[in-house]
Amino acid sequence: xxxxxxxxxxxxxxxxxxxxxxxxxxxxxxxxxxxxxxxxxxxxxxxxxxxxxxxxxxxxxxxxxxxxxxxxxxxxxxxxxxxxxxxxxxxxxxxxxxxxxxxxxxxxxxxxxxxxxxxxxxxxxxxxxxxxxxxxxxxxxxxxxxxxxxxxxxxxxxxxxxx
Amino acid sequence: xxxxxxxxxxxxxxxxxxxxxxxxxxxxxxxxxxxxxxxxxxxxxxxxxxxxxxxxxxxxxxxxxxxxxxxxxxxxxxxxxxxxxxxxxxxxxxxxxxxxxxxxxxxxxxxxxxxxxxxxxxxxxxxxxxxxxxxxxxxxxxxxxxxxxxxxxxxxxxxxxxxxxxxxxxxxxxxxxxxxxxxxxxxxxxxxxxxxxxxxxxxxxxxxxxxxxxxxxxxxxxxxxxxxxxxxxxxxxxxxxxxxxxxxxxxxxxxxxxxxxxxxxxxxxxxxxxxxxxxxxxxxxxxxxxxxxxxxxxxxxxxxxxxxxxxxxxxxxxxxxxxxxxxxxxxxxxxxxxxxxxxxxxxxxxxxxxxxxxxxxxxxxxxxxxxxxxxxxxxxxxxxxxxxxxxxxxxxxxxxxxxxxxxxxxxxxxxxxxxxxxxxxxxxxxxxxxxxxxxxxxxxxxxxxxxxxxxxxxxxxxxxxxxxxxxxxxxxxxxxxxxxxxxxxxxxxxxxxxxxxxxxxxxxxxxxxxxxxxxxxxxxxxxxxxxxxxxxxxxxxxxxxxxxxxxxxxxxxxxxxxxxxxxxxxxxxxxxxxxxxxxxxxxxxxxxxxxxxxxxxxxxxxxxxxxxxxxxxxxxxxxxxxxxxxxxxxxx
Numbered sequence: 001x002x003x004x005x006x007x008x009x010x011x012x013x014x015x016x017x018x019x020x021x022x023x024x025x026x027x028x029x030x031x032x033x034x035x036x037x038x039x040x041x042x043x044x045x046x047x048x049x050x051x052x053x054x055x056x057x058x059x060x061x062x063x064x065x066x067x068x069x070x071x072x073x074x075x076x077x078x079x080x081x082x083x084x085x086x087x088x089x090x091x092x093x094x095x096x097x098x099x100x101x102x103x104x105x106x107x108x109x110x111x112x113x114x115x116x117x118x119x120x121x122x123x124x125x126x127x128x129x130x131x132x133x134x135x136x137x138x139x140x141x142x143x144x145x146x147x148x149x150x151x152x153x154x155x156x157x158x159x160x161x162x163x
Numbered sequence: 164x165x166x167x168x169x170x171x172x173x174x175x176x177x178x179x180x181x182x183x184x185x186x187x188x189x190x191x192x193x194x195x196x197x198x199x200x201x202x203x204x205x206x207x208x209x210x211x212x213x214x215x216x217x218x219x220x221x222x223x224x225x226x227x228x229x230x231x232x233x234x235x236x237x238x239x240x241x242x243x244x245x246x247x248x249x250x251x252x253x254x255x256x257x258x259x260x261x262x263x264x265x266x267x268x269x270x271x272x273x274x275x276x277x278x279x280x281x282x283x284x285x286x287x288x289x290x291x292x293x294x295x296x297x298x299x300x301x302x303x304x305x306x307x308x309x310x311x312x313x314x315x316x317x318x319x320x321x322x323x324x325x326x327x328x329x330x331x332x333x334x335x336x337x338x339x340x341x342x343x344x345x346x347x348x349x350x351x352x353x354x355x356x357x358x359x360x361x362x363x364x365x366x367x368x369x370x371x372x373x374x375x376x377x378x379x380x381x382x383x384x385x386x387x388x389x390x391x392x393x394x395x396x397x398x399x400x401x402x403x404x405x406x407x408x409x410x411x412x413x414x415x416x417x418x419x420x421x422x423x424x425x426x427x428x429x430x431x432x433x434x435x436x437x438x439x440x441x442x443x444x445x446x447x448x449x450x451x452x453x454x455x456x457x458x459x460x461x462x463x464x465x466x467x468x469x470x471x472x473x474x475x476x477x478x479x480x481x482x483x484x485x486x487x488x489x490x491x492x493x494x495x496x497x498x499x500x501x502x503x504x505x506x507x508x509x510x511x512x513x514x515x516x517x518x519x520x521x522x523x524x525x526x527x528x529x530x531x532x533x534x535x536x537x538x539x540x541x542x543x544x545x546x547x548x549x550x551x552x553x554x555x556x557x558x559x560x561x562x563x564x565x566x567x568x569x570x571x572x573x574x575x576x577x578x579x580x581x582x583x584x585x586x587x588x589x590x591x592x593x594x595x596x597x598x599x600x601x602x603x604x605x606x607x608x609x610x611x612x613x614x615x616x617x618x619x620x621x622x623x624x625x626x627x628x629x630x631x632x633x634x635x636x637x638x639x640x641x642x643x644x645x646x647x648x649x650x651x652x653x654x655x656x657x658x659x660x661x662x663x664x665x666x667x668x669x670x671x672x673x674x675x676x677x678x679x680x681x682x683x684x685x686x687x688x689x690x691x692x693x694x695x696x697x698x699x700x701x702x703x704x705x706x707x708x709x710x711x712x713x714x715x716x717x718x719x720x721x722x723x724x725x726x727x728x729x730x731x732x733x734x735x736x737x738x739x740x741x742x743x744x745x746x747x748x749x750x751x752x753x754x755x756x757x758x759x760x761x762x763x764x765x766x767x768x769x770x771x772x773x774x775x776x777x778x779x780x781x782x783x784x785x786x787x788x789x790x791x792x793x794x795x796x797x798x799x
Contacts, residue, residue, distance in 0.1 A: 031372030
């Protein structure tokens with residue numbers, strides 16, 4: 001997997017544009033419930049966390065799937081579903097620790113994020129940079145500088161960070 | 164699944180007296196003429212509320228009108244308008260709020276919710292995907308709004324809730340309807356209307372989805388709108404600091420409500436409420452549905468008396484109303500806001516009525532015996548105690564809970580300290596310190612003394628001049644700014660004089676009011692970056708792409724104007740008099756910062772405004788020609 005959808009929940013304002021962009025793009029409907037990305041809203045603590053498929057190396061959803069429709073795409077590293085085999089039992093949804101997949105009631109199947117074929121709509125619409133679609137090298141760089149900042153006691157002062 | 168495009172397609176009508184409910188299909192003609200939001204509310208209320216009723220009687224109806232674009236991806240489209248006959252002003256009561264309620268209601272299948280009658284005992288409504296149930300709310304009655312929300316949110320996960328707190332139950336005339344934990348449909352006392360109907364809460368959850376007419380068109384116009392908003396010079400300041408931006412310039416103009424409109428600006432306002440102080444308490448930004456600005460802050464008080472207080476706050480209106488209007492400390496304004504939210508009271512109004520009480524106390528008209536304790540500006544504890552008394556209607560609180568206008572009549576000479584227009588407390592800005600389109604808007608507002616229905620989209624806060632007998636304000640921008648304003652060319656040339664660098668207040672007021680009314684109809688936010696850049700042209704494009712109803716920018720403005728005129732007619736029917744459109748006497752007679760208003764000249768601008776509107780110059784009665792033009796001639 002050479003590109004990653006990185007979520008920085010500290011920057012999320014909870015506006016829900018990612019949900020709407022995803023739903024419109026995938027289903028033609030304005031309905032956040034149909035989105036493959038969802039914001040977990042802890043309203044009374046002022047915390048918003050966008051949640052989507054993390055494309056785990058060893059996905060628990062695949063182990064839970066009764067119909068064996070969930071596999072890892074060897075080329076892209078994404079977790080993919082063969083939807084014609086899905087019976088909508090939602091076992092994968094229960095197994096997922098990230099609430100990373102959602103029930104699409106239009107097709108009556110469980111769906112997950114597919115990075116929109118390399119051009120994720122949610123990232124385009126995110127107004128704060130809480131969602132970013134970056135390469136592995138960039139992602140590691142980000143991790144490194146965040147860790148360095150933590151160790152130097154200047155966490156929150158890194159460029160682009162509004163903590 | 165909703166078959167119509169853009170609109171959910173139905174209006175839900177509930178009669179709480181007999182628990183009947185009806186679903187009325189939306190007709191395309193109705194949609195075109197009234198758009199949604201405040202437009203729907205204006206039409207439904209003027210048609211169905213009988214003339215001269217008591218606002219707290221079962222005959223009053225409460226309407227939740229969701230803006231047309233709400234639930235689409237259009238930037239800042241989140242707003243829902245709630246209206247009823249106001250128990251505070253006796254006129255059209257209306258208030259607008261964002262967050263996620265409108266999106267849920269629309270996804271549940273309804274563009275508007277109409278509530279009639281009165282339940283025998285406390286109830287709440289649960290609406291989910293076209294289904295409605297009326298549930299017993301005895302266990303919730305008496306609980307504050309946050310406790311109630313904790314219970315309802317647990318019972319109905321992912322639902323949005325509109326509810327009232329104890330103030331609404333006690334029929335405090337300026338009680339508000341809470342929209343979740345930290346937002347509200349606050350002004351004009353709609354919470355008391357809900358309380359009078361024995362309705363504690365409305366829980367809404369919707370999963371039906373809204374199908375846009377043209378997905379491609381909608382995404383295209385959304386991208387364009389977003390680019391426009393982001394390129395506004397007001398965008399960055401608002402994104403970083405929110406609505407508190409206006410507080411400092413207005414402080415330096417001496418144009419703030421300070422100690423019940425007696426000073427213009429408190430002596431230590433600039434230090435105590437400076438940006439670094441505010442930013443010390445706040446972090447993070449919180450958005451409504453689809454908002455790219457996220458003007459709200461998360462506030463946490465880490466030390467001192469109010470340690471541990473955590474909530475969304477530091478919006479300019481409550482902060483200035485409590486902090487400057489009553490002289491409270493910055494931390495105490497957060498506590499006051501918390502109490503306002505929990506009790507469910509309009510903070511601008513409660514601050515207004517308390518500031519009046521303190522002034523009457525200072526003037527010796529109210530004594531310590533009446534209140535039970537001493538009152539003074541800046542005494543946080545006493546003010547918070549008084550707020551508590553008002554919400555519970557205890558002691559003097561019972562009188563003050565009737566609102567500034569009614570309470571002032573209870574005291575000899577009280578009128579002189581009552582800062583309201585048409586019964587609605589004036590918040591925040593003092594027109595004496597800065598005369599502008601915004602200040603005239605307080606006088607012409609169809610809901611009374613309030614600043615949110617008229618604001619010059621290109622207001623220039625660098626200047627504060629009154630060289631032209633109250634008729635003009637300074638434009639102060641370059642040609643590019645002039646050209647970027649979405650306004651018909653001819654009207655723009657009349658409103659803005661580039662040669663003399665002025666804006667005509669009467670013409671701009673009318674345009675700003677119609678524009679904001681349009682925003683409140685289609686459900687878009689009125690924050691300056693949006694108001695500056697988004698105009699009828701792009702909204703017409705968005706409206707057509709979303710709903711499939713072809714409409715021109717001029718028709719769109721006309722629909723907004725129609726609703727405004729309809730509300731004015733409603734107000735006149737309910738007894739609004741021409742002489743009600745006056746500021747409190749203090750604004751004409753006492754100067755702040757060396758300035759006061761010239762009554763005759765203000766009256767002249769008002770008459771010009773009436774003329775621009777096509778209304779009678781003296782009475783403000785919409786003229787026959789105007790009503791014919793708007794298709795309202797059978798109503799005059």
